[in-house]
Amino acid sequence: MRALGAMSGTSLDGVDAAMIETDGETVTGFGEAAYRPYSDDERAVLRAALGRWEGPEVDAAAEVVETAHAELLATFEDVDVVGFHGQTLAHDPRGRGTLQAGDGRLLAEVLGRPVVWDFRSADVRLGGEGAPLAPFFHFALARHVGAAAPLAMLNLGGVGNLTWIDPAAARPEDTGALLAFDTGPANAPIDDLVARRTGERRDEGGALAAAGEVDERIVERFLGHAYFYRMPPKSLDRDAFAALAEAVAPLSDADAAATLTACAAAGVMRAMEHCPAPPERLLVTGGGRHNPVLMAMIEAGVDCPVQPVEAAGLDGDMLEAQAFAYLAVRVARGLPTSAPGTTGVRAAVGGGTLSRPGELVVA
Numbered sequence: 001m002r003a004l005g006a007m008s009g010t011s012l013d014g015v016d017a018a019m020i021e022t023d024g025e026t027v028t029g030f031g032e033a034a035y036r037p038y039s040d041d042e043r044a045v046l047r048a049a050l051g052r053w054e055g056p057e058v059d060a061a062a063e064v065v066e067t068a069h070a071e072l073l074a075t076f077e078d079v080d081v082v083g084f085h086g087q088t089l090a091h092d093p094r095g096r097g098t099l100q101a102g103d104g105r106l107l108a109e110v111l112g113r114p115v116v117w118d119f120r121s122a123d124v125r126l127g128g129e130g131a132p133l134a135p136f137f138h139f140a141l142a143r144h145v146g147a148a149a150p151l152a153m154l155n156l157g158g159v160g161n162l163t164w165i166d167p168a169a170a171r172p173e174d175t176g177a178l179l180a181f182d183t184g185p186a187n188a189p190i191d192d193l194v195a196r197r198t199g200e201r202r203d204e205g206g207a208l209a210a211a212g213e214v215d216e217r218i219v220e221r222f223l224g225h226a227y228f229y230r231m232p233p234k235s236l237d238r239d240a241f242a243a244l245a246e247a248v249a250p251l252s253d254a255d256a257a258a259t260l261t262a263c264a265a266a267g268v269m270r271a272m273e274h275c276p277a278p279p280e281r282l283l284v285t286g287g288g289r290h291n292p293v294l295m296a297m298i299e300a301g302v303d304c305p306v307q308p309v310e311a312a313g314l315d316g317d318m319l320e321a322q323a324f325a326y327l328a329v330r331v332a333r334g335l336p337t338s339a340p341g342t343t344g345v346r347a348a349v350g351g352g353t354l355s356r357p358g359e360l361v362v363a
């Protein structure tokens with residue numbers, strides 16, 4: 001199938017969309033990709049809805065998400081199925097659940113294509129974390145690149161997530177094939193700091209962090225957070241570490257950026273200790289791989305080579321969009337998308353709702 005995936009990540013930068021060819025098991029090809037940034041006004045609407053479960057802010061955010069996706073996804077041709085992640089506004093799997101803004105029924109109508117959406121709710125209902133979901137795709141990619149030994153994949157988005165993969169397993173849902181979980185906050189606290197202090201959107205190339213000194217006491221206190229004592233699988237809300245912003249408030253811009261970057265790296269180092277066997281290499285995807293200071297700190301703290309996914313011929317800017325294309329095909333085929341090793345769900349489950357054009361009833 002020619003599947004189109006779309007991801008609007010926790011960094012709130014914009015929508016990534018990418019085509020892949022797959023039967024939901026093997027990836028047979030990669031296709032075009034496109035990106036649509038949110039305008040400052042749109043981003044403000046999304047930001048105002050973060051942490052909310054309902055109300056006018058959430059409705060306004062959903063409209064922004066739907067409009068941006070409709071514009072971007074309509075530019076693709078020959079699409080058999082769309083995987084639409086939406087924008088996570090709130091994530092509390094052990095409490096109120098998980099909320100991704102954007103109605104897939106509406107998108108199916110507008111695009112005239114079947115759309116798979118709401119990927120996380122079923123997993124949460126069955127006792128899972130609802131995240132991360134990219135690991136089943138990471139398993140397919142490990143096969144695609146011909147990995148012969150266990151490897152790890154790290155996504156450095158707003159939040160970080162790690163997947164340890166045994167490519168010798170027959171299927172991703174098999175016991176021992178995958179271990180996945182969120183490592184901690186990654187770029188989100190850095191982006192928020194930079195926005196507050198300088199009005200910029202990110203610490204371009206890690207320049208600010210490179211000019212600062214890490215406050216090790218803050219990093220140590222950060223690692224004392226209960227999250228790091230939980231066994232994986234486990235997942236995080238974007239703003240779960242809000243206290244970090246207060247901790248670095250007294251520091252200079254550069255020292256604060258360096259310290260938050262060190263915290264992101266420290267979360268990854270802790271995470272690597274959970275790998276069931278030493279990985280041959282750590283492949284890094286997501287925007288954080290463009291930050292050389294963050295990459296150097298991670299490299300200094302783990303025992304295996306650390307490389308951007310491009311070293312394996314993959315596209316680290318589009319990998320999550322591709323993941324939701326892949327997962328859409330799995331849902332369409334009735335295959336599972338998460339398992340006890342990836343989300344802690346009680347049994348392997350296929351999460352996602354398939355909506356076809358013509359199903360939407362407007363009251």
Ligand SMILES: Nc1ncnc2c1ncn2[C@@H]1O[C@H](COP(=O)(O)OP(=O)(O)OP(=O)(O)O)[C@@H](O)[C@H]1O
Nearest residue numbers: 009010011157158159187204205286287288290291
């Ligand atoms: N050149 C760069 N220099 C420094 N940081 C960068 C650069 N490019 C991207 N980033 C960081 O990467 C972030 C975007 O990463 P990405 O698109 O992977 O996140 P996301 O998909 O929104 O998040 P998540 O994976 O948590 O859902 C930016 O907000 C920024 O912090």
Ligand SMILES: CC(=O)N[C@H]1[C@@H]2OC[C@@H](O2)[C@@H](O)[C@@H]1O[C@H](C)C(=O)O
Nearest residue numbers: 088091131132133134157159161320
């Ligand atoms: C609830 C939610 O949207 N989680 C995101 C977030 O961003 C990174 C990390 O936290 C990961 O758990 C997940 O996204 C990726 C795409 C995933 O599900 O694999």
